[in-house]
Amino acid sequence: EAQVTQNPRYLITVTGKKLTVTCSQNMNHEYMSWYRQDPGLGLRQIYYSMNVEVTDKGDVPEGYKVSRKEKRNFPLILESPSPNQTSLYFCASRAKTVVNTEAFFGQGTRLTVV
């Protein structure tokens, strides 16, 4: 089954304690990206990747890092989390084709930083 898998689904952590949210897709997609969803602000892109070792900032990259060492994985790293990073996070992937194809989203990770 085609899917994007995020882990963990729920996480409560303390300010300053480094954490990683993993994202893995099984569709051999080139494009992957991370979004955060906040009340009143909607979903906003954090980082995206067009392929292995190619990443770039989205609209709200401050406080986040990403890496793309393998095609299937695109982890989101918070080196020093702060309470304003409390949010619902989504990972997405899409194939790079001449005719654009649909994007697949993970189940979401609800992060609380206290």
Place this chain on the structure above:
Amino acid sequence: GIQVEQSPPDLILQEGANSTLRCNFSDSVNNLQWFHQNPWGQLINLFYIPSGTKQNGRLSATTVATERYSLLYISSSQTTDSGVYFCAVEGETDSWGKFQFGAGTQVVVTP
């Protein structure tokens, strides 16, 4: 960047009623998708519909790309249809997987 507007922002329906949700976008798009966010926060992909019409059970969608809008139809609504419906687009100038989401339509279906 591309602007996405959804209407109405809120919708209260009685079970069995039909409804139409609208998504307007400000520029040409390569991709348009409709999502349903359930009460647990999961984004469920309803339609990939950059143009044309599709149907899936009680739901259907139409996108008129030349006029820059898309419609999502819910027929014979059920309580399980409650949640937030999002329209998301990839603009032609942002074709590398960057979605711009609308603010959503909050739907409540009452028994």
